[in-house]
Amino acid sequence: MPIRTLLTCTLCLSFAVVLAPAAWADQNSAGRAAVLAAYAAQARKADANFTGFSAARGELLYSSRHLKARRADIQACAACHGADPTKPGENARTGRPIDPVAVSANPKRFTALENTEKWFGRNCKEIIGRDCTALEKGDYITYLQSR
Amino acid sequence: MRLRVWDLPTRLFHWLLVAGVATCAVTGFLLPSRWLAWHFAAGYLLAALLVFRLVWAFFGPEHSRWPGFCPKPGAVIAHVRAVLAGRPHASIGHNPAGGAMILALLLTLTLLVGSGLLTVGGMLKLGPFAFFMPYDAAMAVKELHEAAANLLMVLAATHILGVIVESRLLREWLIGAMLTGWKRAPDGSPTPRPRAPWAAPLAALAVAATVGGGMALSHLPKAGWHPLPPLPAYAQECGTCHMAYHPSLLSADSWRQVMAHLDTHYGENAGLPPQRRDAIAQWLTANAAEQWDTLASHRLGRAPLAADGLLSSNSWWKRKHRHLDPAVFQRAAIKTSENCAACHRDATSGLFTPQAIHIPAP
Numbered sequence: 001m002p003i004r005t006l007l008t009c010t011l012c013l014s015f016a017v018v019l020a021p022a023a024w025a026d027q028n029s030a031g032r033a034a035v036l037a038a039y040a041a042q043a044r045k046a047d048a049n050f051t052g053f054s055a056a057r058g059e060l061l062y063s064s065r066h067l068k069a070r071r072a073d074i075q076a077c078a079a080c081h082g083a084d085p086t087k088p089g090e091n092a093r094t095g096r097p098i099d100p101v102a103v104s105a106n107p108k109r110f111t112a113l114e115n116t117e118k119w120f121g122r123n124c125k126e127i128i129g130r131d132c133t134a135l136e137k138g139d140y141i142t143y144l145q146s147r
Numbered sequence: 148m149r150l151r152v153w154d155l156p157t158r159l160f161h162w163l164l165v166a167g168v169a170t171c172a173v174t175g176f177l178l179p180s181r182w183l184a185w186h187f188a189a190g191y192l193l194a195a196l197l198v199f200r201l202v203w204a205f206f207g208p209e210h211s212r213w214p215g216f217c218p219k220p221g222a223v224i225a226h227v228r229a230v231l232a233g234r235p236h237a238s239i240g241h242n243p244a245g246g247a248m249i250l251a252l253l254l255t256l257t258l259l260v261g262s263g264l265l266t267v268g269g270m271l272k273l274g275p276f277a278f279f280m281p282y283d284a285a286m287a288v289k290e291l292h293e294a295a296a297n298l299l300m301v302l303a304a305t306h307i308l309g310v311i312v313e314s315r316l317l318r319e320w321l322i323g324a325m326l327t328g329w330k331r332a333p334d335g336s337p338t339p340r341p342r343a344p345w346a347a348p349l350a351a352l353a354v355a356a357t358v359g360g361g362m363a364l365s366h367l368p369k370a371g372w373h374p375l376p377p378l379p380a381y382a383q384e385c386g387t388c389h390m391a392y393h394p395s396l397l398s399a400d401s402w403r404q405v406m407a408h409l410d411t412h413y414g415e416n417a418g419l420p421p422q423r424r425d426a427i428a429q430w431l432t433a434n435a436a437e438q439w440d441t442l443a444s445h446r447l448g449r450a451p452l453a454a455d456g457l458l459s460s461n462s463w464w465k466r467k468h469r470h471l472d473p474a475v476f477q478r479a480a481i482k483t484s485e486n487c488a489a490c491h492r493d494a495t496s497g498l499f500t501p502q503a504i505h506i507p508a509p
Contacts, residue, residue, distance in 0.1 A: 071414070093415075094389040095482030095489070122416045 031111030032103070036141055038113055042134035050135070058143025061136055068129030077101075077127060077140075085147050102147035110141045152240055152330040152339060156347070157203060157211045160196055161325055167193040168256075168303065175296060179470040184502035187267065187274070191361075194260045198357045199350045200253065206346035209339040210240030216250045218243035230312060237317050239332050239339070245313070248306050255299045262292035270442050271500050272372045275364035282371065282440045371440020372498065378430040384419055385427065390488045392458075393497035394434035395444040401452040402431040413456060443499045459484035471506075480507035 036053070043050045062077045062085065069075040074092045081089040081098060086105040089098035100106045110116050116137075124132035132140075153161075170189035174182045204213040218226075222243035229235040235242065241249060268276030269285020314321045324330045343349075375394070382391050397405070406428035410418045419427070436448020446463040453460035459468070468484070476484045487494040493503035 091388055093483065095480070095486055096387065096389055098387075118419075121418065125416050 028107045028111050032109075032141070032145065035110050035113050035116055036138055039134045039138040039141070043138060046134060053135070053138035053142040055139070055143040055146045057136075058139035058141070061140055062143055066128045069127050070125070070129065075127065077123070079127075085144055101144055103145045104147055109144065116141075148332055148334050148336065149329045150239060150332040150336060150339060151328050152210050152332075153325060153328040154208045154211070154342060155328065156199070156342075156350070157207060158325055158328055160200055160203070163192065164196050164256075167196065168299070171259075172296070172300065180467065180501045181504040181506070182501075187502070190260060190263050193256060194264070194361070195354050195358060197253065197257055197260060198353050202346065202350040202353050203342070206343040206349060208342045211342070215240045216246040216253070218246045223247045230316065233316060235313060235316055237319070237331070237333075239330065239336060242313065245306075245309060248302065248309060252299070252302050252306060255295055255302055259292060259295045259299060262288050262295060266292050269370075269440075272369040272441060272498060273365075273500055275361040277369040277372075278364060278367035279370050282442065282445055374496065375434060377495070378427065380423055381427050381430060384423065385417075388415075388417070390486060391495060392487070393443070393495060394431045395436050395439040395441060395448050395497040396458060397431075397435060397448055397452065399432040399435035399437060402428065402435055404452060405456065406431065439497065441497055441499075443497055457485060458487070475506065478507060478509050 040050070040053070043053075062081075063083070065075045067075065074080065078085075079092045081101045085102040086100055088100055090096070091098060101109060103109050120132050120137055124130065124136075167189045171186055171193070174186035174189070203211050204216075209215075218241075223246075226235060226243040230244070238245075240246075264274050265276050265280055266285050266289045267273045268278075269280035269282050270289065271277075310321050319331050321330075377386070377391050385391055394402070405412070406424060409424060410416050436444040438444075439448070447458055447461055450461055450463070458464055475481065476486075481489040487499075490504055490506045491499050492505060493500055
């Protein structure tokens with residue numbers, strides 16, 4: 001009897017250990033998929049010829065210097081998030097550490113639309129000098145999802 | 148003949164006192180605030196030494212007892228006259244002028260240690276008196292502390308001068324006597340009475356009780372400061388981009404001003420949904436400088452916000468950081484003069500005590 005209980009418990013526990021992160025991961029990617037779907041819908045509305053997001057365009061957006069940036073010393077996403085998005089970044093003005101922006105290093109990125117919108121809202125104006133389009137947002141996420 | 152006039156504890160007391168006073172003088176008069184940790188440590192040592200000396204004044208060996216440093220004024224005047232005439236009488240213990248000086252030094256030191264403890268208690272919310280001492284009173288006591296420190300320097304210099312003059316006139320090196328304990332005495336002088344058998348245990352007990360009592364008092368809740376866990380929304384929305392400044396660093400009015408213009412927040416867009424913004428603003432104003440009695444809340448928080456909104460534009464801030472090369476703030480681990488927590492390890496508590504200052508290396 002105790003041995004059966006023990007076995008059952010071990011089994012349950014292993015399932016929990018194996019499945020819990022999987023469930024979390026699933027929740028994260030589901031959240032991100034929803035965020036991307038929302039941007040895709042907006043992109044389609046803006047341009048009927050929209051065919052999908054591109055990691056390559058996203059990478060260009062991420063690492064380019066944007067001459068319309070508000071501050072001459074912070075002209076790229078990479079200025080704070082780092083040339084390698086899988087590594088932690090650092091606020092270029094205050095030195096405050098920033099968690100990695102690449103999804104592989106930080107699976108919680110882009111999983112909630114409200115939070116994602118907040119940061120695009122703040123940072124697009126700073127770096128590219130205007131609000132980002134839905135296409136740009138989707139490309140950006142698609143790129144960082146691939147990293 | 149030679150007599151053992153100063154016992155080992157008296158001599159140890161004397162030289163530890165010298166070390167403590169020297170440390171306090173150098174850190175207090177000469178060095179910038181970040182050295183004050185040594186000032187405080189030496190001050191606590193002096194407090195313990197004074198308690199020991201009080202016990203020794205009653206139960207120590209004959210020449211360490213209080214009659215030795217409470218001479219009659221007439222005797223002091225007579226002795227000073229004799230010194231000026233170049234022929235003082237040798238004394239076995241303290242001579243009358245020396246004894247009066249010891250009394251003056253001990254009283255001034257007691258005043259210094261007491262006023263020092265009251266000052267850090269009220270200004271920095273540190274030590275045994277932090278539980279009741281208000282900031283404003285501490286600022287007044289600080290004046291007294293500084294005056295007493297100047298007085299002590301004059302007394303100590305006079306004491307040293309007196310020792311040198313007496314040594315030359317009597318042809319006996321008195322500093323050596325304070326090192327070895329032995330002094331010359333007229334033949335047939337009686338051996339000085341030794342200390343009471345319970346003097347050492349009593350002194351140890353008194354010092355232990357003082358230290359223990361002091362530490363117990365230090366752990367009481369502080370007057371005008373309490374730990375404040377940051378509002379999670381504040382830590383998240385504001386603390387992600389810059390250090391989460393303690394609410395006591397700005398007045399309620401200044402916080403309202405800052406929170407009303409988040410879309411142009413120090414040259415950046417830090418806009419928040421209105422509900423979230425208001426919740427943070429409410430917490431900040433409810434815990435603003437007016438609610439605290441700390442040094443930073445008085446000197447930074449209650450001061451009007453500078454036109455550029457920077458804490459480092461405050462004149463008191465500038466004065467406190469004047470020793471630092473501006474290049475220090477550019478260091479990778481600091482980045483900006485607004486990054487208090489890079490050097491002040493206790494910045495997020497709002498206390499800003501000197502011993503928590505650690506400037507990161509370049």
